[in-house]
Amino acid sequence: MNKKERKKIVFQITLIIMSIYFSFLENMIPKPFPWMKIGLANIASLIGMEKYGAVFGIEITVLRILIYGFMMGTFMTPNFFISFFSGIVSVVIMAILFKFKEKLSIVAISTAAGVVHNIMQLIVAWGLFFRNISIFEKGTIIFIEIFIVSGTLAGLITGVIALKYIGKKKLAADIHG
C-alpha cells in the first residue's frame, strides 16, 4: 500500500501547490475591488475532493490558506482571519454537499461554496470592523448584493473549470486503464 499512499500524497501536494499558485496569480489580476476574486484556488479542492473524498479536499484548502498566509506575511492579520474562516466554512459546505454527489453536479457545489464564502467574508468583516454600521441602509444593501452576485459567478466559473478538468482526466483514466 505504500505506493498507493505515496501516489495519493503526491497528488495532494501537487494540488496544494497548484492552489497556492492560483492564489498568487489571482492576487495579481486587476480587480474592481480587492475581494472580488474568482477563487481559482478552489479548483484544486474540487479536483481533490472528486478523486479522493471530502476530507482530502478540506485538507487541501486548509493547508493552502495557511501556507499562503505564511508566504505572503499575512499570517495573523485580520484579512487572514477573514480568508481563513470563510475558506473553511465554504469548504465544509462543499464537503457536505459532496455527499450528494450523485444528484448534484460539481458546478452547483462550487457555486454554493462560492456564495457561502463571500457571505462569510461579509459576516467576519462586519464582526471585526464594522459593528457600528447598520446593515440596513441602502449603501450596504447594494454592497451585499454585489458580494453575493460575484460569489455565485465565481463559484460557477471555478466549478465549470474544475469539471472540465475532471472530465478530461476521467476520459484519460478510462483510456489508459
Next chain:
Amino acid sequence: MSIRPYSTKQEKKLTSNRYFKKCDVIIYFFILTLIISIFIYGFFSEDKKAGSIEVYENGKLSYLYELQKDYRKIKLELKNGFEEIEIKDNKVRAIDADCSNKLCIRQGWIAQTGDMIICIPNKLVIKIVGNKQEVDSILK
C-alpha cells in the same frame, strides 16, 4: 491523448461529467431567492429615520422636537425673547425672532445632523441630532 474510443456524446454520458444535474435546481433556487429578496428589500424599503432638534438656551438644553415631514410651526418662548421655527420635510428653519439682526432667519433651512441655527442675541442654538447622515463631513 488523441485516442478517443468514445464519441463526444458518449463522453457526455459519463456519470460525474455532467454540468447540470436535476438537483442543481435546488441550490440555484436558494441562491436566486437570496439575491432577489435582498434586492427587493433594498429597493422598496424607504424608511428614513427622522432625527430631532435640540434647542439650547444659554448652553442648556431646553427643548426637544422631532423632525417630521408634515408642516409644523413652533413658537419657542425664551427667557429674553421668542423664536418661531418651522419644521417641514425633516428640515427646520427660523421664521421670526426678536433679535436685532435676524441672522438666524437668514440662515434658512438646516437638514443634516450637526447643522445648527444660532441666534447670539437670544443665546439660542438649534441643533439637529440623530438624523440619517449621508456624508461624513462637507468641506465648504
